Amino acid sequence: MTASSFAAPRLRNLARRPSRSAEPGGTAGSAAPERCDLCAEALAPDHRHLLDIQEGRVSCACRACSLLFDRKESGGAHYRLLPQRRLRLDGCEIDDMLWAGLGVPVDLAFFTRGEASGEVSVGYPSPLGVLWSAVDPQSWAEVRAIHPALDGLADDVEALLVHRARGAREHWLVPLDDCYRLVALVRAHWKGLGGGPDVWQRIEGFFRELSTDSHPGAKEASWPTST
Incomplete structure (x- = not known):
């Protein structure tokens, strides 16, 4: 498991990306x-x-x-x-046993697959940036079987983003830059061992923004129902 080499200034730029969840009173265009x-x-x-x-x-x-x-x-x-679609995977549930088998020590993480290697990696936000580790192929096969939309995960540029912290159970297909915005948010606002209330409010705001994104790719993907 290693810390990412992504430059801190670029992460900060992604964190400043305008969003629907911006604080009241904020003004657009105030930065260079x-x-x-x-x-x-x-x-x-x-x-x-x-x-x-x-x-x-x-x-x-x-x-x-x-x-x-x-x-x-x-x-x-x-x-x-990087793509633009943001797809909420309703009906997708990675249970505690499978999550433990993935070897992820936290409850907020994203998974990507490399086209050249075919390997799946998991990254997760930390006060140091994004940390990476490899995912066991068999465990990933179990994840893919949970929801049909996961077969369409784009190599390199798209991620399965999972939010299980504080009772949440959200699963999304998102562009990779969304994941790095989340990493930048955590890095900038994490305090102490538990993060502090401010960072968790911002994380919840990040996921609310995903849910209300007006882009056509932002929609729910549920299991198909029989007729």
């Missing part, structure tokens, strides 16, 4: 505008992100650069445009 990491063009608040497959870093992209890498093959083995 961000710029595209590829061409230095000024970025819109709702800009897209690219994943550097080789380095494992998330980069901000303007509209033109996003269009350039919109197709998977456009970035070759280097860049991949």
Whole structure:
């Protein structure tokens, strides 16, 4: 298990991404505008992100650069445009026994699958950033069997995000940059051993934002019912 090499400034930038759960009284545009990491063009608040497959870093992209890498093959083995769908997996329940078998020591984590290796890794937020460990293939096979939407998890750029902390039982398919926003939030606001009330309020706000996201990809995915 290792700490991620993702740069702290980039994590902070993701944490500042505008959201529906912003605190009352906040003003848009108060910070200096961000710029595209590829061409230095000024970025819109709702800009897209690219994943550097080789380095494992998330980069901000303007509209033109996003269009350039919109197709998977456009970035070759280097860049991949992160998707936009946010899919709540209703009916998905990873029970305590399976969770223990996954070897995750906390109740807030996300799972990704590497296209090149086929291996699944689990990352979880901590005061030090994101920590990673490998997932046993058999345990992951059990997870995949829980919900049919998990077969469509996009390699490298999408994650299964699981929130089991404090009685929650939420399972989402989300873009990888959402996971790093959550990591940045925890890193910035965690206090003491238990995190403190402020960070947990912000975590709950993060998941409320996922639930109310207006993007067409934000919807619930339930088990199909027979007719």
